[in-house]
Amino acid sequence: MTENDLLYTLALQNVPNIGDIIAKRLMSHCGSAEAVLKEKKQNLLKIDGIGSVILNNLFKADYLKAAEKEIDFIKENKIKVSFFMEDIYPERLKHCIDSPILLFETGNIKLEQQHVISIVGARKITTSGIAFCESLVEALLPYNPVIISGFAYGTDITAHKAAIKNNLQTIGCLAHGLNQIYPKSHKKYMVDVEKNGGFFTDFWSSDTFDRNNFLKRNRIIAGLSEATIVIESAEKGGSLVTADIAHSYNRDVFAVPGRTTDSQSIGCNNLIKQQKAHMLTTPLDIPYILNWKLEDNKKPVIQKQLFVELDATEKIIYNYLKENEKQQLDVIAINCNLPVFKVAGVLLSMELKGVIMPLPGKLFEII
Incomplete structure (x- = not known):
C-alpha cells in the first residue's frame, strides 16, 4: 500500500x-x-x-x-498497517463483513499456518477461573496455539500471562490507539507481549477513549480466531458480546460450565443452554472438536518408556489406571479426587511421555 x-x-x-x-x-x-x-x-x-x-x-x-x-x-512509531485486501492482512479477519478496512499493529505477530484461539471472560475472574485458564493454556502447549485476548483486567491478562509463561505467541486487541495503554497497570506486560506477539487495533492515536470502543474491539478478537473460549461470565458482559460475534461468524465457541448458583457462571451456562457454545470441561475438548493434529515431532512415542520420571499427580493417575485398566477422563478425575481440568493437562503430559495412550470415547490406558 x-x-x-x-x-x-x-x-x-x-x-x-x-x-x-x-x-x-x-x-x-x-x-x-x-x-x-x-x-x-x-x-x-x-x-x-x-x-x-x-x-x-x-x-x-x-x-x-x-x-x-x-x-x-x-x-x-514504526507501526505496521495492513489493508483488508492485502495478503498481509489476517486471513480469518478478511472473511468478516465488518472487519476493519485498516488494521494497525506493533510487535512480532505471525498468524500464518497457526492455530489461533481467543480467551475471554470476566474482569473479576475467580481463583478457579484463573486456575482453569492457566491449565488450559499449558495443556494446549504441544499444539502451539496463538492466544488472543483484550489485554484488560481479569481473564484477559491471565490468558496473556499464561501464554508468555509457556512461550506461546499472544496478541492483545486494544480498544484505543497505539499511543496509550489501558489499563495503565498493564503497561509492565507490554514488552513481553510484543516479544511473544504484539498488539492489534483499528483505533487512531487521536481517538477519544470510550467504553463503547470495547464492544467494537471485540469483533477483532472474534474475527482473528478459529474459536473463542469463555472462561467465566456474569449474565451480561463484554465476553458474551465477543461470543455472540464469533457465533455470527460461524466460528466455534466454547464455554466453561459452572454451578447455577455462581454469578460468574451464568453467562457461560446460558451460552451452552442456547447451543451457542460447546461445553468445555477439559482442555482436550478443544483439539478434539477443532480437529487439531500434533506435528510429527510432538506426537507421543507409542511404546512403553523405561525410567520415566512422574510427578506426584502423575503417579496417582498412573497407579489408578494400573489397577483399573482403561478409564474415562471424568471417572479418573472423580476417583483420584482431582479437578477435571487438572487431570486433562496431566494426561496430556503423560501421553507425551509415552506412559499412557488415548482411546476413542475419551478413554485412557497405560501403554
Whole structure:
C-alpha cells in the first residue's frame, strides 16, 4: 500500500457515519478510497444503501488533514498497517463483513499456518477461573496455539500471562490507539507481549477513549480466531458480546460450565443452554472438536518408556489406571479426587511421555 493510498483510506475510515461495511461498498464501486473521495456526490447516491446522511461529511478537507497527521504518528512509531485486501492482512479477519478496512499493529505477530484461539471472560475472574485458564493454556502447549485476548483486567491478562509463561505467541486487541495503554497497570506486560506477539487495533492515536470502543474491539478478537473460549461470565458482559460475534461468524465457541448458583457462571451456562457454545470441561475438548493434529515431532512415542520420571499427580493417575485398566477422563478425575481440568493437562503430559495412550470415547490406558 502506497503512502498516497494510505492517506485516502485513513481519511475514508475517519468519516462519521461511514463504517467498515459502507467503506468497503464504496471502494468496491469506485475502485479505491481516493476514487471515492474524488467521485461526484450524485454518482455515489446511486449506490444501493448510500444516502445523503452517510455522505454528508465525506468531502470535507478536515479528514485528509487528520489523515496526514496520523501518517506522521504511524511513521514515527514504526507501526505496521495492513489493508483488508492485502495478503498481509489476517486471513480469518478478511472473511468478516465488518472487519476493519485498516488494521494497525506493533510487535512480532505471525498468524500464518497457526492455530489461533481467543480467551475471554470476566474482569473479576475467580481463583478457579484463573486456575482453569492457566491449565488450559499449558495443556494446549504441544499444539502451539496463538492466544488472543483484550489485554484488560481479569481473564484477559491471565490468558496473556499464561501464554508468555509457556512461550506461546499472544496478541492483545486494544480498544484505543497505539499511543496509550489501558489499563495503565498493564503497561509492565507490554514488552513481553510484543516479544511473544504484539498488539492489534483499528483505533487512531487521536481517538477519544470510550467504553463503547470495547464492544467494537471485540469483533477483532472474534474475527482473528478459529474459536473463542469463555472462561467465566456474569449474565451480561463484554465476553458474551465477543461470543455472540464469533457465533455470527460461524466460528466455534466454547464455554466453561459452572454451578447455577455462581454469578460468574451464568453467562457461560446460558451460552451452552442456547447451543451457542460447546461445553468445555477439559482442555482436550478443544483439539478434539477443532480437529487439531500434533506435528510429527510432538506426537507421543507409542511404546512403553523405561525410567520415566512422574510427578506426584502423575503417579496417582498412573497407579489408578494400573489397577483399573482403561478409564474415562471424568471417572479418573472423580476417583483420584482431582479437578477435571487438572487431570486433562496431566494426561496430556503423560501421553507425551509415552506412559499412557488415548482411546476413542475419551478413554485412557497405560501403554
